[in-house]
Amino acid sequence: SGALTDPLPHDPITKLPFPGNKIPAANLSPAGLAILQFFPLPNTTGSTNWVTSLLEPIRTRQDSIRGDVNISKKMNLLVKYTNETWTHGNAAGNFWGDTPFPTLSSDWNQPSHSFAVKLATTLSSTSVNEFQFSRAGNNIFITTNAAGVALNSDIASKFPTVFPKAAGVGLPTNWGADGYPTLWHQAPWQNHEDLFIWKDDFSKVSGSHDFKFGALVSHNIKNELSNNPSTVASFCLENSRTGNAIAEMLLKDLPVGCYSESDHNEAALGRWHDFEFYGNDTYKVRPRVTLTMGLRWSRYSPAYSNNNRISNYIPRLYDGVHPLSGLVKPNEAGFGRSLWHPYNKGFQPRVGVAWDVKGDGKTALRAGFGRFMSRSNVIEDVLRMAGNPPWTTQVNSNWGGSTANLADDPTFRSLDTINPGLKNAVAGVSNGTGFNAVDENFRPPESWQWNITVSREIIKNTVAEVSYIGNHGTHIWRRAVNVNEVPPEKRAAVVQAYTNNDPNAQNIANANRLFPNLGPIAMSESNGISNYKALQVWINRRFTNRLSWQVSYTLSHTTSNVPLTSFTSATTDSFNFNLDQGDSDLDRRHMFVSNAVYALPTFKNRGSLVSNILGNWQLNGIVTVLSGIPLDVTTGLSSLYFGLASNLNTPFRPNLVSGVPIYLRGADKTVYLNPAAFSLPAPGQFGNLRRGVVRQPGLKNVDFSVAKNWKVKEKYGIQFRAEMFNLFNTTNFNGFDAGLSLVPSRDSTGKFNGKFTQNNSKFGILNFNRGPRNIQFGIKFNF
Numbered sequence: 041s042g043a044l045t046d047p048l049p050h051d052p053i054t055k056l057p058f059p060g061n062k063i064p065a066a067n068l069s070p071a072g073l074a075i076l077q078f079f080p081l082p083n084t085t086g087s088t089n090w091v092t093s094l095l096e097p098i099r100t101r102q103d104s105i106r107g108d109v110n111i112s113k114k115m116n117l118l119v120k121y122t123n124e125t126w127t128h129g130n131a132a133g134n135f136w137g138d139t140p141f142p143t144l145s146s147d148w149n150q151p152s153h154s155f156a157v158k159l160a161t162t163l164s165s166t167s168v169n170e171f172q173f174s175r176a177g178n179n180i181f182i183t184t185n186a187a188g189v190a191l192n193s194d195i196a197s198k199f200p201t202v203f204p205k206a207a208g209v210g211l212p213t214n215w216g217a218d219g220y221p222t223l224w225h226q227a228p229w230q231n232h233e234d235l236f237i238w239k240d241d242f243s244k245v246s247g248s249h250d251f252k253f254g255a256l257v258s259h260n261i262k263n264e265l266s267n268n269p270s271t272v273a274s275f276c277l278e279n280s281r282t283g284n285a286i287a288e289m290l291l292k293d294l295p296v297g298c299y300s301e302s303d304h305n306e307a308a309l310g311r312w313h314d315f316e317f318y319g320n321d322t323y324k325v326r327p328r329v330t331l332t333m334g335l336r337w338s339r340y341s342p343a344y345s346n347n348n349r350i351s352n353y354i355p356r357l358y359d360g361v362h363p364l365s366g367l368v369k370p371n372e373a374g375f376g377r378s379l380w381h382p383y384n385k386g387f388q389p390r391v392g393v394a395w396d397v398k399g400d401g402k403t404a405l406r407a408g409f410g411r412f413m414s415r416s417n418v419i420e421d422v423l424r425m426a427g428n429p430p431w432t433t434q435v436n437s438n439w440g441g442s443t444a445n446l447a448d449d450p451t452f453r454s455l456d457t458i459n460p461g462l463k464n465a466v467a468g469v470s471n472g473t474g475f476n477a478v479d480e481n482f483r484p485p486e487s488w489q490w491n492i493t494v495s496r497e498i499i500k501n502t503v504a505e506v507s508y509i510g511n512h513g514t515h516i517w518r519r520a521v522n523v524n525e526v527p528p529e530k531r532a533a534v535v536q537a538y539t540n541n542d543p544n545a546q547n548i549a550n551a552n553r554l555f556p557n558l559g560p561i562a563m564s565e566s567n568g569i570s571n572y573k574a575l576q577v578w579i580n581r582r583f584t585n586r587l588s589w590q591v592s593y594t595l596s597h598t599t600s601n602v603p604l605t606s607f608t609s610a611t612t613d614s615f616n617f618n619l620d621q622g623d624s625d626l627d628r629r630h631m632f633v634s635n636a637v638y639a640l641p642t643f644k645n646r647g648s649l650v651s652n653i654l655g656n657w658q659l660n661g662i663v664t665v666l667s668g669i670p671l672d673v674t675t676g677l678s679s680l681y682f683g684l685a686s687n688l689n690t691p692f693r694p695n696l697v698s699g700v701p702i703y704l705r706g707a708d709k710t711v712y713l714n715p716a717a718f719s720l721p722a723p724g725q726f727g728n729l730r731r732g733v734v735r736q737p738g739l740k741n742v743d744f745s746v747a748k749n750w751k752v753k754e755k756y757g758i759q760f761r762a763e764m765f766n767l768f769n770t771t772n773f774n775g776f777d778a779g780l781s782l783v784p785s786r787d788s789t790g791k792f793n794g795k796f797t798q799n800n801s802k803f804g805i806l807n808f809n810r811g812p813r814n815i816q817f818g819i820k821f822n823f
């Protein structure tokens with residue numbers, strides 16, 4: 041209808057409210073109206089004004105077959121095959137690329153398979169060899185749910201694009217603002233993965249030594265579309281011109297921010313190989329002392345594309361004039377098919393010792409130290425390099441700030457109109473073009489781990505352990521950091537232009553980049569670090585007198601200067617990684633878990649009727665109490681406010697106001713964070729809020745199950761189970777809107793006046809939980 045509230049929008053030309061707070065029909069955007077059909081109409085009152093329970097059918101089936109053949113007395117062959125199907129219909133908001141509303145949702149189909157063959161050979165009474173080949177793979181097919189096909193087509197018909205649309209592509213990705221979620225739609229999309237592994241393990245006992253040697257070779261395939269179709273065209277919501285982000289989507293001929301479009305969705309045919317060798321000796325030094333020494337060598341060959349349609353940007357090759365001079369394709373500039381150099385020094389020593397302190401088997405001291413390496417995310421960097429020229433052509437619309445009109449720049453576009461300059465930009469790569477890159481000296485991530493444990497039988501059948509564990513991570517994947525930013529000494533000019541509302545602020549920022557003729561260079565680097573320290577206490581009672589139980593508690597602290605969760609980009613300043621040093625996104629200080637199993641009497645001496653009814657029942661319970669993990673609060677400010685040319689999705693943090701509580705303790709438990717605890721940093725200054733200071737709520741949960749077993753003759757059995765997850769129906773929140781949406785205030789001349797408004801009314805409101813009580817019943821037939 042065009043009627044809007046919260047906050048009330050104003051006309052971007054007159055700066056006055058629309059008549060009746062309603063946008064006139066002549067000013068409404070047909071494309072904006074089509075996209076807004078995505079939002080269902082309210083069905084309840086309050087700020088959360090649409091509530092429903094969705095039907096999302098999940099169907100799974102797994103078929104397995106296994107065969108064991110004794111070829112001879114010393115040789116055994118095992119063959120196993122598993123085929124699984126999994127479908128999830130109407131998957132609204134549950135997976136990446138799924139919109140949070142059922143008006144436009146996806147159907148997922150994920151078939152998978154695995155095959156393994158293992159040959160075990162007893163070479164002598166003291167030596168055994170095992171050879172194994174395995175293949176595992178899966179596909180993911182995502183299609184638009186039938187209920188959303190018409191809406192997707194309607195959006196496609198009203199949203200013009202520079203390049204021709206692919207079949208089935210409609211909704212352009214909208215990156216969200218002011219508490220509105222990101223709107224994107226993954227379908228149609230697919231990928232395919234196959235992993236082939238050959239491995240051999242040989243063991244030999246010789247006197248006090250137990251030797252093990254082995255090797256592993258793998259060939260891996262992953263074919264994946266480099267973008268999802270929705271982000272082939274994408275734009276940003278703003279609120280700086282009307283005060284309401286949705287109003288700006290509805291207004292015709294209002295320029296959109298950060299518009300980007302690619303000519304097609306390139307498929308990356310990723311391939312990679314792993315080579316590993318190891319040797320290990322478990323040496324019984326004395327009857328009470330065992331020493332374990334080992335060495336592993338790993339070579340994680342850089343990934344490549346099977347059709348060579350990738351390119352990497354190497355800044356040192358850029359000649360300062362021609363944007364493409366730094367772009368390298370396979371088999372150029374000293375590179376092979378892979379576009380970063382292999383790391384061949386993957387030697388990983390490990391050592392451990394176990395000491396039976398008194399020789400009675402009741403007190404033990406164990407310690408270990410070693411270097412461990414792994415492969416970082418493989419396909420991500422191949423996907424990004426497939427998005428570079430010449431394989432993919434991209435256009436980007438300029439952004440002229442809060443006072444811009446569609447006619448101000450030939451490359452501007454609105455939802456309904458594309459200026460000719462944006463179409464002309466397709467002709468080729470020009471100054472200001474951005475690139476994707478991987479550091480040519482990219483290294484696999486590694487960690488140095490150490491631990492020391494003391495265990496003691498404190499009473500009969502009960503053992504207690506106390507452990508100290510440490511982990512220092514190096515060369516951690518830093519995803520998509522912009523290595524072509526404005527250096528610190530040149531940022532003052534950018535800040536001044538932005539605060540003075542200079543329409544050329546972005547051009548000034550671009551001119552002050554490290555390489556002025558280029559746009560952002562989103563480079564994957566391997567320079568992240570992390571540290572983990574933990575005290576662990578564990579008590580275990582072995583199953584005795586029909587009862588067993590365990591109790592564990594961990595006090596830990598994890599810090600890092602890079603996110604440790606996958607697919608996140610959060611480097612505040614590429615010239616100063618220390619700004620992001622803080623508590624890791626995985627840091628959980630306190631973890632308490634206990635479980636117990638109690639078997640009721642069998643009553644086997646009371647007759648078959650009593651035994652079948654009352655006997656062979658088993659009770660199981662798990663209690664979990666966890667403290668919350670961090671979730672960073674962000675400002676939503678333009679990178680220009682900090683003197684930077686682009687943010688590459690960096691969520692700049694605000695200032696923390698001293699003396700003001702971060703958390704609210706009111707009657708409404710969903711109102712979690714206090715907006716007054718955060719403020720706008722000074723222009724050109726990053727906020728003083730460190731990573732990891734703000735935490736999500738913790739978790740308290742009890743799971744309980746009851747099982748009854750019946751024996752049918754000797755070879756068969758029947759089990760009935762009743763399982764209750766979240767037994768006491770405890771509400772455990774696990775997410776909130778962390779975007780403040782701070783907007784700098786300006787005086788009558790358009791200059792920044794040192795004040796700000798906070799435009800996200802849903803900030804700090806707990807909006808996700810881990811689900812209610814779930815009860816399920818099952819019957820198993822064992823044979």
